[in-house]
Amino acid sequence: MKTAIITGASSGLGQEIVRQIGDVFPEVESYWLIARRGDRLEQIAATLSGKTVACLTLDLCDAMSFVAFQEKLRCEQPEVTLLVNNAGCGYLGAIGEVDTASQTKMVDLNLRALTAITNMTVPYMGPGSHILNVSSIASFCPTPGMTAYSASKAYVTAYTVGAAQELRRKGVSVTAVCPGPMNTEFLRVGNIAGNSRMFEMLPYCDQVRVAGGALRAARAGRTIYTPRLVYKTYRLIAKAMPQTLLAKLTRV
Numbered sequence: 001m002k003t004a005i006i007t008g009a010s011s012g013l014g015q016e017i018v019r020q021i022g023d024v025f026p027e028v029e030s031y032w033l034i035a036r037r038g039d040r041l042e043q044i045a046a047t048l049s050g051k052t053v054a055c056l057t058l059d060l061c062d063a064m065s066f067v068a069f070q071e072k073l074r075c076e077q078p079e080v081t082l083l084v085n086n087a088g089c090g091y092l093g094a095i096g097e098v099d100t101a102s103q104t105k106m107v108d109l110n111l112r113a114l115t116a117i118t119n120m121t122v123p124y125m126g127p128g129s130h131i132l133n134v135s136s137i138a139s140f141c142p143t144p145g146m147t148a149y150s151a152s153k154a155y156v157t158a159y160t161v162g163a164a165q166e167l168r169r170k171g172v173s174v175t176a177v178c179p180g181p182m183n184t185e186f187l188r189v190g191n192i193a194g195n196s197r198m199f200e201m202l203p204y205c206d207q208v209r210v211a212g213g214a215l216r217a218a219r220a221g222r223t224i225y226t227p228r229l230v231y232k233t234y235r236l237i238a239k240a241m242p243q244t245l246l247a248k249l250t251r252v
């Protein structure tokens with residue numbers, strides 16, 4: 001049974017990606033939805049009529065969740081046609097002034113979980129399958145005030161580019177989507193809402209459009225997909241300018 005696995009499926013962009021998978025990947029028959037809030041996953045599962053859905057209530061910051069996921073893969077032996085590494089968090093705050101747990105959580109979820117889930121899932125992916133990693137415009141240049149977050153997303157984008165080359169021989173495509181700010185729970189969870197002039201100034205991306213564009217980019221086998229012209233332009237500027245200089249302007 002052709003399976004799609006989506007982390008962070010309980011809200012925001014992940015929930016929207018789940019809703020739109022059928023439009024872009026009509027061959028998907030089975031969904032594995034992963035997040036901590038099982039009740040939210042069950043509600044989303046109920047909307048996927050005619051599909052087989054497994055709700056995996058896992059805390060991806062806890063290494064024991066990798067053991068549970070590995071065991072589920074071993075028992076079910078799924079044919080994974082799409083893996084979406086979407087779960088992520090970003091906390092605003094100055095280094096040395098915020099609690100350490102929020103800093104390490106970004107590393108655990110944004111990097112470690114994505115790396116672990118990908119490594120465990122790839123053996124179940126064949127030619128013509130796709131990985132979609134959710135990165136950010138923050139990956140283009142370090143952003144003081146959210147330094148750990150931007151560094152974690154730089155890893156996601158770099159990992160995507162390397163993995164795309166590595167997995168090409170296997171016929172698996174790897175795509176990173178790099179959205180600008182979106183009005184999701186991310187802003188509240190990360191203490192960003194009301195506390196960042198930069199986030200108030202920047203043009204927002206609509207998660208409905210980002211989800212559709214990202215899925216189509218994955219299907220087309222593109223490596224990097226940046227929604228909105230303004231952020232495509234920012235990516236080019238960030239490539240051309242020294243990062244030490246640009247980072248003086250990117251404080252959030």
Ligand SMILES: NC(=O)c1ccc[n+]([C@@H]2O[C@H](COP(=O)([O-])OP(=O)(O)OC[C@H]3O[C@@H](n4cnc5c(N)ncnc54)[C@H](OP(=O)(O)O)[C@@H]3O)[C@@H](O)[C@H]2O)c1
Pocket residue numbers: 007008009010011012013014034035036037038040058059060061086087088089090109134135136137178179180181182183184185186187189
């Ligand atoms: N919103 C933005 O401005 C923005 C901009 C660029 C990129 N992004 C990226 O977009 C992705 C989706 O974020 P979003 O904006 O849709 O925010 P969101 O609504 O807060 O979604 C985050 C998702 O990750 C899950 N999650 C959080 N901690 C988890 C954990 N420990 N274990 C398992 N799942 C966990 C959440 O589910 P539970 O709470 O149920 O676990 C939720 O489903 C993230 O990778 C984020 O970095 C966001």
